[in-house]
Amino acid sequence: MSTTTRTPSRPPASRPAPAAPRDYHFPRFEQRRLANGLRVVVAPVAKLPLITAVALVEAGATQEPEGKEGVAALTAQMLLEGAAGLDGAALADRFERIGASVEAYADWDVAAVTLSAMSTRLPEALALVRDLLRMPTFPEREVTRLRDERLAELLQQLAEPRGLADEQFSRAVYESHSRYALPSDGATNTVGGLTLDDVRAFYEARYQPSAMTLVFAGDVTMEQVVKLVEPLFGDWTGAPVQDQRVAPDVAQPGRLLRVVAKSDAPQSEVRVGHIGLPRRTPDYFAVLVMNAVLGGLFSSRINLNLREAHGYTYGAFSAFEWRRAAGPFVVNTAVKSDVTGDAVREILTEIERIRSDKISEDELTLATSYLDGVFPIRYETTGAIAGALASLIIHRLPEDYYDRYREHVRAVTAADVLAAAQTHLHPDRLRVLVVGDPATVVEPLSQVTGMTADVVDAADAEAGA
Amino acid sequence: MEIPIETYTLDNGLRVVLSEDHTAPLVAVNLWYHVGSANERPGRTGFAHLFEHMLFQGSESVGANEHFELVQRAGGTLNGSTWLDRTNYFETVPSNQLELALWLEANRMGYLLPAMTQQKLDTQRDVVQNERRWSMDNQPYGSWWEKLPALCFPMDHPFHHSLIGSMADLDAASLEDIAHFFTTYYTPDNAVLSIAGDFDAAAARAMVERHFGPIPRGGAKPPLPEMDVPTTFGEPLREVVPDDVMLPRLFLAFRSPVFGSAPYYAASVAGAILGLRKGSRLHRALVREQQVAAEAQAFTYDLTKGSDLLVVDVTARPETSTETLERTVNAELDRMLRDGVTQAEVDRAVALIETDLVVALQSAGDRADRLSMYTTYFGDPHLVNVQADRYRAVTAEQVNVFVRERLVPENRASLLYVPRDSEFAPAQGDLAMAETP
Numbered sequence: 001m002s003t004t005t006r007t008p009s010r011p012p013a014s015r016p017a018p019a020a021p022r023d024y025h026f027p028r029f030e031q032r033r034l035a036n037g038l039r040v041v042v043a044p045v046a047k048l049p050l051i052t053a054v055a056l057v058e059a060g061a062t063q064e065p066e067g068k069e070g071v072a073a074l075t076a077q078m079l080l081e082g083a084a085g086l087d088g089a090a091l092a093d094r095f096e097r098i099g100a101s102v103e104a105y106a107d108w109d110v111a112a113v114t115l116s117a118m119s120t121r122l123p124e125a126l127a128l129v130r131d132l133l134r135m136p137t138f139p140e141r142e143v144t145r146l147r148d149e150r151l152a153e154l155l156q157q158l159a160e161p162r163g164l165a166d167e168q169f170s171r172a173v174y175e176s177h178s179r180y181a182l183p184s185d186g187a188t189n190t191v192g193g194l195t196l197d198d199v200r201a202f203y204e205a206r207y208q209p210s211a212m213t214l215v216f217a218g219d220v221t222m223e224q225v226v227k228l229v230e231p232l233f234g235d236w237t238g239a240p241v242q243d244q245r246v247a248p249d250v251a252q253p254g255r256l257l258r259v260v261a262k263s264d265a266p267q268s269e270v271r272v273g274h275i276g277l278p279r280r281t282p283d284y285f286a287v288l289v290m291n292a293v294l295g296g297l298f299s300s301r302i303n304l305n306l307r308e309a310h311g312y313t314y315g316a317f318s319a320f321e322w323r324r325a326a327g328p329f330v331v332n333t334a335v336k337s338d339v340t341g342d343a344v345r346e347i348l349t350e351i352e353r354i355r356s357d358k359i360s361e362d363e364l365t366l367a368t369s370y371l372d373g374v375f376p377i378r379y380e381t382t383g384a385i386a387g388a389l390a391s392l393i394i395h396r397l398p399e400d401y402y403d404r405y406r407e408h409v410r411a412v413t414a415a416d417v418l419a420a421a422q423t424h425l426h427p428d429r430l431r432v433l434v435v436g437d438p439a440t441v442v443e444p445l446s447q448v449t450g451m452t453a454d455v456v457d458a459a460d461a462e463a464g465a
Numbered sequence: 466m467e468i469p470i471e472t473y474t475l476d477n478g479l480r481v482v483l484s485e486d487h488t489a490p491l492v493a494v495n496l497w498y499h500v501g502s503a504n505e506r507p508g509r510t511g512f513a514h515l516f517e518h519m520l521f522q523g524s525e526s527v528g529a530n531e532h533f534e535l536v537q538r539a540g541g542t543l544n545g546s547t548w549l550d551r552t553n554y555f556e557t558v559p560s561n562q563l564e565l566a567l568w569l570e571a572n573r574m575g576y577l578l579p580a581m582t583q584q585k586l587d588t589q590r591d592v593v594q595n596e597r598r599w600s601m602d603n604q605p606y607g608s609w610w611e612k613l614p615a616l617c618f619p620m621d622h623p624f625h626h627s628l629i630g631s632m633a634d635l636d637a638a639s640l641e642d643i644a645h646f647f648t649t650y651y652t653p654d655n656a657v658l659s660i661a662g663d664f665d666a667a668a669a670r671a672m673v674e675r676h677f678g679p680i681p682r683g684g685a686k687p688p689l690p691e692m693d694v695p696t697t698f699g700e701p702l703r704e705v706v707p708d709d710v711m712l713p714r715l716f717l718a719f720r721s722p723v724f725g726s727a728p729y730y731a732a733s734v735a736g737a738i739l740g741l742r743k744g745s746r747l748h749r750a751l752v753r754e755q756q757v758a759a760e761a762q763a764f765t766y767d768l769t770k771g772s773d774l775l776v777v778d779v780t781a782r783p784e785t786s787t788e789t790l791e792r793t794v795n796a797e798l799d800r801m802l803r804d805g806v807t808q809a810e811v812d813r814a815v816a817l818i819e820t821d822l823v824v825a826l827q828s829a830g831d832r833a834d835r836l837s838m839y840t841t842y843f844g845d846p847h848l849v850n851v852q853a854d855r856y857r858a859v860t861a862e863q864v865n866v867f868v869r870e871r872l873v874p875e876n877r878a879s880l881l882y883v884p885r886d887s888e889f890a891p892a893q894g895d896l897a898m899a900e901t902p
Contacts, residue, residue, distance in 0.1 A: 007681070008575045008576065008679045008680050008681060009679045009681065010679045011525075011576075012525060012526050012568075012571065012572050012575060012576050012676075012679075013568065013675055013676055014526070015526065015565070015568060016564035016565055016568050016672075018539065018559075018561045018562050018564075018565065019560075019561040019562075019563075019564070020561060021490065021559060021561045022490035022559075022560055022561065022663070023490070024489060024490050047486075047488050047827070048466065048823055048826065048827060049466065049823065050820075050823055050824060050827070080743075088743075088753065089743075089744070089749055089753060092742070092743040092744040093744045093813065095744075096742055096743075096744040096813050096816065096817055097744075097809070097812060097813045097816055098816060099816030099817050099819055099820035100820070101742070101817070101820070116820070116824065117820065118819075118820055118823065145753070145756055148756075148782065149752075149759050149782070151783075152712060152759045152782050152783050153759065155711045155712070155783055156605070156710070156711045156712050156759075156780075158711060159605045159709050159710050159711045160604070160605050161603055161604070162604075265603055266598045266602045266603050267595065267598040267599060267602070267603040269603075297537055298533045298537065299530065299533050299534045299537050304530060307592055308529075308530055308588065308592075309588075310588075310591075311587070311588040311589075311590075311591025311592050311595070312591070312595070313592070313595050313599075314592055314593075314595045314596040314598075314599045314600075334595070334598070334599045334603070335595065336591075336594070336595055336598065365538070366534060366537065366538050369538050369539070369540060370537045370538060370540055372540060373539055373540010373541065373558075373559050373562075374540045374541065374542060375540075376489050376490060376491050376559065377491050377540070377541070377542060377557050377558075377559075379489075380489065380491070380827055380828040380829065381824070381827040381828055382827065383824075
């Protein structure tokens, strides 16, 4: 094979300096409340003739009665299965023939109905959203079908190492009675028992206008929205909702090494971490920057170590999962089976290192200038803007939160990062969960962590080990 | 709705597309190289993608981990991807950092080889082999990525072989291969550069000339082997794959008109009628009414040479046998073949596709990527502005012509995943059931 060299006519120009930055404001938005308590938030963004609308309801997984885990997700999905005289198929058709997309789901904190449509179609689409929020029919056949589809998904997850590792990690972090120990959409033993009555009862208790917010982002104004929303939702009366279930975030004490057996797996799915922090933690920005240095970015320590220095993995990242109560802190990677012990050792070393030594100025500015600079890029779409506003509502953040985000990021110091790491990373509470081949991984993992491995079978573990 | 487009070509053959939008202070830079796994030589499957990884390992003026770091430090996002017939590289940065992004892309287009080392290649080989394990080998149904094209294209066809590559071929890749591939394919006349977002056109043109202008044009590219294939498989194809899965899943592919051709739009609409969202035929019939499937969807590969593939993808419910899965999916296809589609179904599909087209144009990165795509494939970035019209012009009769020609049994290739220990799984060693023409 002969290769001709392709020599440019001159050497490359030197690295260019940035020009002066242009100002950016997170889209302006307005809030109003109807007489019945329903809140309306509108961010007019006229770039394209599109709208994203999100109805947020205080009906998330953490508001479920005990023993009914999964009913929040099932109830949200059932909204689309029939309303105001239309069955599920007819309802889907009404949305789709005007090119609108609608989804309904529940996460940990709230349930949400998300609508995406051309702005000219908003009146028709919003009337349909009114129907399904206020007049769902909950056909029993569809309750059974959606429940069975969720059970099928859980069954399939037993053979899906990534999802299995995520689920098993939650069980390894939280006490079994704690809501966060189970998937937000429910586990096999809880979903299997859900009935139409459970769905109805949850709907009656939680879907109330006083506990609901409608968020709009896109080619529309507050005046236009109020004109549409008043006649559709203004006459909806209801009772105030009860407080959510307490303490979904009770963590198990101490360290743990657990291997979920998948014989002959070519790769190990690795999760290392412990209980994290509630979203409204006072030093949120220090934690955000600390995690960006540790494992939040491609150029973070953990990925550069595991991927670029060692070639153990396709990628390795860390994250705090932000919920109203304390979601997990987790380092997440998949590594070739025979380096599982080495990879976990490197993860433990990185967690120790960021707790013991102050990060360099270079690392600090990489993290802060990334988070600062990328901010406008995050909000290019109506979906992303509506999502940001939803997060503001869910976590009850100050109205000027997005206006001040970048100055908060820039104010974080290396000392703040060290303090955040020392306060919020806990080597003495690390839970190491690996889905992999026990014959290959157990011994090196025991050696690296100094713990005896609890080896479990996936099916037993899902049943509540 | 139309996005503004300016296009020109540098002396070295680099085609440049500019699209201004000053809504937010950000700009997307996107490069398509007209090379993909189809261009790999025998014994080097996976090389185009491994090479893509090497383009993030620095160049003459950029250190080993610097490419990602410089973009992230500038507040940008970035990545690259490899497909059967193209490779793309892209970043979105604050608009005052446009020149940094252009400089980085030009530096690796013009001055890559001085930075290539054996150690970097060895590490990225490990990374890519782990990517293979992560996306395919340790993932239920993951092997469909390589089994479906292998089933649908003849052995010597450029789309037949694995995009991610075999472990052995990845092991065999050398620095010499890197130099050869770079010199042959990573040339300005084999690339399209698109810039979308907040920039000044005159300033951007000057930057592009400054950084890309000195890079010399490439030589002749080796011709691709014959791409054309018959419009149907000629007979039903079927492969059964026992896998570590709990639920049977059927991928059923049809040869269909190539992306961008007039009949492509009718094929795409037929696919949406079959499997786009909950109002589609497969969802209604198999998930909602008969309750034999947990999920059902359809999609196209969007290939521009030889043949496109329209794929129906249906996952069974636990109590559904593989026999029932195959029978019910084929029954829906037979029904469409027999009765055709209605105008109302076409209208639903087109309305959804139209909204999706507008949604996709919201981000500068997506706009730039589409501009590069239409320029690379068809030499015309303005095609991005006529897609909605093309879809709106599709009639039920055009869809039915496609259906009658292509949904026939002799144009169905079934890739059926079954739980490894189920009674439906053939014994080990009996997997050579695939017959490719």
